[in-house]
Amino acid sequence: MREVRLIDDSNTNIGVVNFHYAQERADDVGLDLVEVAPNAEPPVCRIMDYGKFQYEQRRKERKSKKNQVKVTVKEIQLRPKTDEYHLRFDIKRAEKWLLEGKKVKFRVRFRGREITHQHIGRERLSKIEDELKDVGVVEQRPNMEGRDMLMILAPNKDIRQASEKQ
Numbered sequence: 001m002r003e004v005r006l007i008d009d010s011n012t013n014i015g016v017v018n019f020h021y022a023q024e025r026a027d028d029v030g031l032d033l034v035e036v037a038p039n040a041e042p043p044v045c046r047i048m049d050y051g052k053f054q055y056e057q058r059r060k061e062r063k064s065k066k067n068q069v070k071v072t073v074k075e076i077q078l079r080p081k082t083d084e085y086h087l088r089f090d091i092k093r094a095e096k097w098l099l100e101g102k103k104v105k106f107r108v109r110f111r112g113r114e115i116t117h118q119h120i121g122r123e124r125l126s127k128i129e130d131e132l133k134d135v136g137v138v139e140q141r142p143n144m145e146g147r148d149m150l151m152i153l154a155p156n157k158d159i160r161q162a163s164e165k166q
Contacts, residue, residue, distance in 0.1 A: 004035075007046040016042055073152070075105045080120040087124070091131050098136040098155045108149040121149040129153070 006014040006022045009031055026033040026047045034053070037044035074097045076090045094104045106128060108121035125142040129151070136153035143150060 003042050004045045005040070005042050007036075007044065009047045019045075022047075071101075071103055073103045073105055075107060077107045077109060078121075078124060079109055079111070080114050080117060080124070082124070087128075091128060094128070094153065095132060095135055098132065098153060101155050103139065103155070104136065104153045106151045106153070110147045110149070115147060118144065118149065125149065125151045 002019045003016050004019050004022055006017050006025070008014055008025070009029055014025075022045055023033050029047060031047050032050040034046050034048055034050055035043055036046050074094075076094055078087070078090065082090075094106070097104050106125055108124060110118070110121065114120075122142055129138055132153060135156055137156055138151065139154040140150065140152040
């Protein structure tokens with residue numbers, strides 16, 4: 001005969017009992033016998049209303065999903081030849097997004113022979129990092145992915161908390 005460790009509906013540990021006795025006890029109460037730890041020696045079974053248990057689990061999942069913060073990532077694309085005037089606009093836009101709590105991805109795209117001058121892209125991204133260090137922190141350092149150099153900035157926690165309070 002197979003033996004199981006039984007926990008009844010009032011959360012009391014009954015002990016190690018015969019499986020058929022545990023099933024009879026669950027039937028007497030009108031609840032289900034659920035195996036909660038099959039790998040334990042002996043397996044642990046609990047007397048519970050399984051339908052109610054599933055409903056509670058789904059309810060917890062929905063509540064946790066509702067409380068999740070969805071982080072959006074905005075992207076700014078640059079070229080090594082982007083002039084200072086247009087770079088200013090991109091930095092101001094990124095600053096606004098960081099203050100709103102959004103992440104910003106900077107992409108420097110190299111075309112043709114520009115790929116041989118990656119140092120220009122790194123200089124651009126380090127300049128952007130210096131300009132935005134008050135409102136954002138670097139989450140991903142500049143690195144090459146194919147013909148693109150990427151850097152991701154996340155909002156600074158202190159700034160974000162201050163803007164949420166206002």
